[in-house]
Amino acid sequence: MIEPLLQAERLLLVGLLDQAEALYERTAAADPRNAMAVMGLARVAVARGDDSAAYGFASRALEIDPKNAAAVGLEARLRELLGAGAVPTGGPPDPTPIPPATPTRRGLLRRVLGR
Secondary structure, three states, rough: OOHHHHHHHHHHHOOOOOHHHHHHHHHHOOOOHHHHHHHHHHHHHHHOOHHHHHHHHHHHHHHHHOOOOHHHHHHHHHHHOOOOOOOOOOOOOOOOOOOOOOOOOOOOHHHOOOO
């Protein structure tokens, strides 16, 4: 099962989204519990600018593997981008608002460079 995922990863990296998506879909269909394939679909959706679909895939990957660090990070980031309480998969809205980024927060690059 790893070879199709590696090939899909290469395709995604060079921007061949349709081909990468097809491989991720086949892998997920053959093994519905494959969180890596589902996360691949999420990354394809991000590359296409479809944050709502990416959120759905990331959430599905978390259902499969709640400790998947990539899924945790992507789901949290997309929740932030989509807005506080946004749950585009049809679930109940999260009543906890997400605090907006403040201008006093410094980016990672600035922290590393000490600026």
